Amino acid sequence: MTITIAGSGLAELTCAWLLASRGHRVRLRPRPSYGPRPLLLGEDTLALMRALWGVASPADGHRLTHRHVRWAPGPPDPPLAHPAVVLDGALLCRRLLDRLCARHPDASRPGPEPAGPPHWTVTAEPPTGHPGEHWTAGRRHLLAGEAPLAPGQDDTTARLDRTDLAWLHLTPLGNGRALLQAMVPGPVARPAELLGRLLAASELAPRLLHPPETAVALPAAPRLHLLPATAPSTCTPGTLLVGAGAIRYDPLSGTGTAQALRTAILAAALIGSAAADTPPDLLCAYYAARLRTAFQEHLTTCARLYPQAFPDPSWQHELNACGWPGTPLTG
Known part of the structure; x- marks a missing residue:
C-alpha cells in the first residue's frame, strides 16, 4: 500500500x-x-x-x-515538580x-x-x-513574544498567572530569554502593546527585564x-x-x-x-x-x-x- x-x-x-x-x-x-x-x-x-x-x-x-x-x-x-523540556x-x-x-x-x-x-x-x-x-x-487568540529575563531570575520554572482579561504563561528558554504568552478572548490589532499591558497587570512583570518588543497574535x-x-x-x-x-x-x-x-x-x-x-x-x-x-x-x-x-x-x-x-x- x-x-x-x-x-x-x-x-x-x-x-x-x-x-x-x-x-x-x-x-x-x-x-x-x-x-x-x-x-x-x-x-x-x-x-x-x-x-x-x-x-x-x-x-x-x-x-x-x-x-x-x-x-x-x-x-x-x-510550585509543583513538573519536569519538561523547551x-x-x-x-x-x-x-x-x-x-x-x-x-x-x-x-x-x-x-x-x-x-x-x-x-x-x-x-x-x-x-x-x-x-x-x-x-x-470560540474566538480566543494567543499572544506570544520573547523578552530577556531580569537578572537573577529562576530559569527552571514555568509560570502561569492571570489578570481579569487573560491568562499569561512565562516559559524560560535558556540563555537568559523567556517566551511570554497570553490568551485573550478575541482578535487583537496590536499584540505587542496589549501583551505589555497584560504583563504589567500581572505578577510576572518583575521577572522580565522589559516586555516583548514584538509579538504575534494567533487563533487558538x-x-x-x-x-x-x-x-x-x-x-x-x-x-x-x-x-x-x-x-x-x-x-x-x-x-x-x-x-x-x-x-x-x-x-x-x-x-x-x-x-x-x-x-x-x-x-x-x-x-x-x-x-x-x-x-x-x-x-x-x-x-x-x-x-x-x-x-x-x-x-x-x-x-x-x-x-x-x-x-x-x-x-
Missing part, C-alpha cells in the same frame, strides 16, 4: 515513521520550514515520543523542573525527518511513481477542496475538523487529517503535542486495518468518532476551568463556546 505524507510536522512524520516501519510504501512531500518554534514537552509527551521513535530525550533543549500556577484570584499554588519544534522535526530518511531511504527517493494514485494521503493541512469544515469553539480556540477522514475511491486517494489539521486543543491544556502524536498513531492503525481489508468507510467513521469524543472531553475541561478565572463579561462568549456544540457534530 502506498501512502503520501504531505507535510513534515510532528504528526505527519510520526505517521510516516510508523507506516514505513510496518512495511508500507511511504512517499514524503515535506513542507518548507518557517523558522524556530518554541515547543514545551512534558515528561508524558517525551515518554510517548521515546516509545514511538526509539530515541532519548533531546539533549539540546532547555530543561525545566517546576511549574508555578496562579489561576484563580488570590495567592498562587505552591526546544525548537522546527529543529526537532528536521531531526526526525533525517532519522526517518536514514532508516527508510525509499521514503525520500523520487523513484518511479506507483501505477494509479496513492491509497492514502496523510496531512495536517486540509487540501483544497477537502470536504467538511472546522468547528471552532479549540478546533475540530468535521470530516477528518475520507475513504479512497477509484480515482482519488483517501485523506487522513492529523495533528492540528484534525483537532486543536486550547494551549492551556499543555497536551496539544501529545494529542497530535495520538492522531498519527490512530491514522497509521487505520491504514493498517484498511490494508487488511477492513472497509475504509467504517474506519473513517471510527476515526472521526474518536476525535469527536476527544474534542468533547477537552471542551468539558475548558468549561470547568475557564469560569474559575474569568468573571469578566468579555469572556462570556468564550465561556459559552466551551459547551459541547451538539448539532453541528451530529449531522
